[in-house]
Structure formats: C-alpha cells, structure tokens
Amino acid sequence: MIAANKQARGKSRAPDAQVGLPARRAAVELLDAVLRKKQPLGDILSRSLDGGVMSDLPQRDRALARLIVATSLRRKGQLDHVLNAFMERGMPEKSGSLYPILLSAAVQLVFLKTPPHAAIDLAVRLAQYNPRAKRYDKLVNAVLRRVADQGEAIAAGLDAARANTPDWLWSRWVQRWGEERTRAIAETHLIEPPLDLTVKIDPDAWAERVDGRVLPTQSVRLLPKGRIDQLPGYAEGAWWVQDTAASLPARLLSDVSGKRVADLCAAPGGKTAQLVQAGASVVAVDASKTRLKLLEGNLARLGLEAETVLADAATWLPDERFDAILLDALCSATGTIRRHPDIPYTKSPQDIEALSALQARLLDNAARLLKPGGRLVYSTCSLEVEEGEAQVAALLARNEALRLDAIAAGELAGEADWIWPSGLLRTFPYQLKLDSPEWSGLDGFFAARLIRTG
Structure with a gap:
C-alpha cells in the first residue's frame, strides 16, 4: 500500500499532469530552441506540431504556448531588464532551461x-x-514573486521600442534610416500584426465573409481569430495568406498573361499563385525539397498549376529563357519582425553579409535566364540596404545589359510614399496606417524592376 501511494504521488507530480503545465513546457522548449540554438521559430513550430512537444496539445494549449513564446520574444528586452533587477549575480551558468522558464513566466x-x-x-x-x-x-x-510585485512597473518605466530592439539592429537602422524612422519601426514591432489574404476574385465579398476589410492593394485584412484553416474559403482554395507588402513584387511584372515566367526561391508559393492566377505559365524553383512540397500543397488547395523544379536558383540553367522573372531572394527577413519576433535573436550582421553574397549570385543567374526585353523583379523582405538598394546598384554596375525600369506610384494603389525618387519600392512596417494600430502596418519590403536590353 505504501509503495502504491508513493507511485501515485509520483504520477501526480509528472510534468504534464497539472492543468496549464503542458502549454508552459512547450513554450519553454520553443524559447530554448530559438534563444540558445538559434533555430527559426517557424521551423521549430512546424516540427513541434508534427510529432513534437506541441503535437498532443489541444488547440487552446497550442494557442497559449504560441502567445507566450511570441510575446516573450517581442518583449524580451523589457523582460530581461525586469529579471536582471532581481538577480544580483546574473543568470547561473549551466542551468539548463532556467532562463526560458523565467522568461516565459x-x-x-x-x-x-x-x-x-x-x-x-x-x-x-x-x-x-x-x-x-x-x-x-x-x-x-x-x-x-518579486516580478509579480514590481515587474509591471519596471517594464512600464522603460523605453519599450528601444529596450526591445537589440543594439545591433537599432544602430544599423539609425545609421541607415535615422532615429525617427527607426523608432517608428520598433514601435510597430511591439504590436501583433493583422492577417492579410490574397483572394482569387471579389475581395469585397470575401472581406464581408471573414469579417475583414479590403486594403488599397486589394488584399483582405482581418484580425487573427483562431485557426486559419477554419476560416471561410480556406478549404475551397478561395484565398491564400500573404502580407499585402509581399503581394506587391509579382504585380510589378505587369501583364504576364500567356508569358513564360520563372519564380525563383518560390516557396511557400504565394507569388507563384499570383502569377498563375494572372495567366502566366510559371516555373517555380526552390532549393528546399520540404518547402517545394509545401508550395505544391498550397497550389493544390488553390486549384492552381505550375511547373515545379527542385534546384539552386543561383546555378540553375534550364534550356529556355524567360519572358519575365521574379526573384524574391533569401534574405535576413528583418522586414518581417512584427510577424517573426525571433529574427532579432536568430540572425546577425554576419548572416546579412553571407546572404548578400548569395543574393548577388542569384541576381547574376536570373539575368542570364532573361530574354532580351524581358523584365526582372528583384525583391527582399529586408530592411537592410545591403540586401536591397546596394544589390541593385552593384548589379547594374557589373551588367550593362540591364537597366532600371522605374516603378510609378500609380502601379501600387497610389501609395506614393512606398516609391523612392529613383523608382525603387521600399515599404516600412509602420506604413499603411488605418484607424487603429491593430489594423495597421505591413511588412518591410524592397523591390526593383529591371529590363534586359540586349
């Protein structure tokens, strides 16, 4: 009997036996993977849902774990300041998951x-x-206990925009964009973003069905409410999730109906879907087998068809040349921090340098694949000049067969402040202001359009 009671007490203390504990345990594991192992949150969430720590959780616990993780990362600077106020000796070394446990609590x-x-x-x-x-x-x-008593007041006394932006990002943004614009970017990152949908037809009707609104870009915007796959229109493939800024580069190719178009670095397929929907014959190229399968699954749900190729877009040399090419290149993705608050802690200046070298190779190959007279749109979801304006300037300097085809404000719903005098597209997260911060904003994007003259 004594042994049985001991066994029963042991079972009652198992980590997942108490209400609320499984969600917290999942949050700690996810934070540990992001902050210690530098793994992208999106990747570890996918693995966690597919047989990992999140796979057996009910939807409510999954949502709680995501909320804890996202808010911990979004407010990490303030939270670190609060915790440090009560840890005179700092965080102990070799303390396992102590830090993510404290952070998530x-x-x-x-x-x-x-x-x-x-x-x-x-x-x-x-x-x-x-x-x-x-x-x-x-x-x-x-x-x-001390955090519970004093933490809220300490956090409220901090400059939230500055405290939650790591030094390496703040300094480079101030240098490139100035203090005022940097602060506006950082303040936007503190707000959970809305959800944007690109719909096949009739944005007004779909906005009404999903309780959203139609943006000037014709994207449908709504506030996140539960699972995306439970929204009206998901099962029948009426729309796909795509930030309104991410929908702009494909539009810069203008009329692609009947044209042969290559979409390089294509996964997860939102831009491929746009091009197919516009009547193009599309070859979608991606170097990741997993991501290419995701693209194929997304197209199947949407009832759209494209040729898919598993290849490195920097070295891919097919037997044909294309009327138009869309290169949404791999990048640091610092323009998407409001959606991916792990980026400041998984990326570094060294990553930007390495990615910039890759982007140059991708651009050189894209130029080789373009027919004379064909258009190339290069884009990145990055706020870094090295991945945008500097890339295009360097490309034009080394390739005389290309010229810049300036983008006009009228092409993009009249949003003149998105277009620089040079004809380049540059959006910032604080732009597209609507009637409240929760409904406002868009990803930070860069895009340039070029024509091959010979």
Whole structure:
C-alpha cells in the first residue's frame, strides 16, 4: 500500500499532469530552441506540431504556448531588464532551461496578466523537472514573486521600442534610416500584426465573409481569430495568406498573361499563385525539397498549376529563357519582425553579409535566364540596404545589359510614399496606417524592376 501511494504521488507530480503545465513546457522548449540554438521559430513550430512537444496539445494549449513564446520574444528586452533587477549575480551558468522558464513566466506576470500563483507555481514545477534547473527552484520562486510585485512597473518605466530592439539592429537602422524612422519601426514591432489574404476574385465579398476589410492593394485584412484553416474559403482554395507588402513584387511584372515566367526561391508559393492566377505559365524553383512540397500543397488547395523544379536558383540553367522573372531572394527577413519576433535573436550582421553574397549570385543567374526585353523583379523582405538598394546598384554596375525600369506610384494603389525618387519600392512596417494600430502596418519590403536590353 505504501509503495502504491508513493507511485501515485509520483504520477501526480509528472510534468504534464497539472492543468496549464503542458502549454508552459512547450513554450519553454520553443524559447530554448530559438534563444540558445538559434533555430527559426517557424521551423521549430512546424516540427513541434508534427510529432513534437506541441503535437498532443489541444488547440487552446497550442494557442497559449504560441502567445507566450511570441510575446516573450517581442518583449524580451523589457523582460530581461525586469529579471536582471532581481538577480544580483546574473543568470547561473549551466542551468539548463532556467532562463526560458523565467522568461516565459515573467511574460505571463508582466504582460499576459496570468494570476501570479499559477504562473509562479508552474514555473517552479518546470524547473524541478529539468535536470540542470532543478537546483534553482527556490530561486525561480523568489525571483518571480518579486516580478509579480514590481515587474509591471519596471517594464512600464522603460523605453519599450528601444529596450526591445537589440543594439545591433537599432544602430544599423539609425545609421541607415535615422532615429525617427527607426523608432517608428520598433514601435510597430511591439504590436501583433493583422492577417492579410490574397483572394482569387471579389475581395469585397470575401472581406464581408471573414469579417475583414479590403486594403488599397486589394488584399483582405482581418484580425487573427483562431485557426486559419477554419476560416471561410480556406478549404475551397478561395484565398491564400500573404502580407499585402509581399503581394506587391509579382504585380510589378505587369501583364504576364500567356508569358513564360520563372519564380525563383518560390516557396511557400504565394507569388507563384499570383502569377498563375494572372495567366502566366510559371516555373517555380526552390532549393528546399520540404518547402517545394509545401508550395505544391498550397497550389493544390488553390486549384492552381505550375511547373515545379527542385534546384539552386543561383546555378540553375534550364534550356529556355524567360519572358519575365521574379526573384524574391533569401534574405535576413528583418522586414518581417512584427510577424517573426525571433529574427532579432536568430540572425546577425554576419548572416546579412553571407546572404548578400548569395543574393548577388542569384541576381547574376536570373539575368542570364532573361530574354532580351524581358523584365526582372528583384525583391527582399529586408530592411537592410545591403540586401536591397546596394544589390541593385552593384548589379547594374557589373551588367550593362540591364537597366532600371522605374516603378510609378500609380502601379501600387497610389501609395506614393512606398516609391523612392529613383523608382525603387521600399515599404516600412509602420506604413499603411488605418484607424487603429491593430489594423495597421505591413511588412518591410524592397523591390526593383529591371529590363534586359540586349
């Protein structure tokens, strides 16, 4: 009987036995993968949902885990400041998951308004079940009690935009875009973005069905509400998710009906779908087998067809040349931080340098694949000049067969502030202001259009 009681007590203390613990455990694992292993949040979420720590969670717990992780990353600077105020000796070394446990609990106490007893007790339990963090369970309890008492006031006293933007990004943006624009970018990153849909036909009708609104770009915007695949129109392939800024580059190719178009670095396929929907015969090229399968699945749901090729777009040399090419190149994606708040902690200046070299190779090959008179649109979802304006200037300097084809404001719903005097497209996250911050904004994008003259 005694043995049975001990066994029962042991089972009752298993990490996933207490209500709310599985979601917190998942959040800690995801944060650890992002912050310590530098893995992109989107990738680890996909793996976690497909047989990982999130796979067995009910939808409510999945949503909670995502909220904890996203808000922890979005507010990491403030949360670090709060935690450091109560840890005189700093974070102990070789302490396992102690940091993500504290971070995920602090965000619940300071920003998500979780009852203190729940957030603190669950954090202590998580520490107790981590081999290296368990000896710090009393520290977890003591620190988080002080966070519960004083953390909100400390966080509110900070410059949130500056505190939550890592130094390496803040300094380079101030240098390139100035203090005022940098602050506006950083403030936008603190707000969860809306959801944009590109619809096949009749944006007004679909806006009404999904309780959204039609943007000047004809995207349909709505505030996130539960699972995307449960929205009207998903199953029948009436639309696809695509930030309104991401929908712009494909439009810059103008009339592609009946033309042979290559979409390089094509996955997950939003731009491919746009081109097919516009009547083009599209070859979609991507170097990732997994991402190419995702593209093919997305096209199948939409009832659209394109030729897909698994290849490195920097070296791919087919037997044909194309009327038009869209190169939405691999990049640092710093223009999408409001959607992907892990980017400041998984990317670095060294990544930007390496990606810039790759982009140059992609551009050189894209130019080789273009017919005389054909158009090439180059785009990146980056706020970095090295991945945008500097790339195009260098390409034009080394390839006399290309010339810049200036973009006019009238091509993009009259949004003149998106077009620079040189005819290049540059959007910032704080632009496209609507009636509230929750409905406003768009991804930071760069695009240039070029013509091959010979």
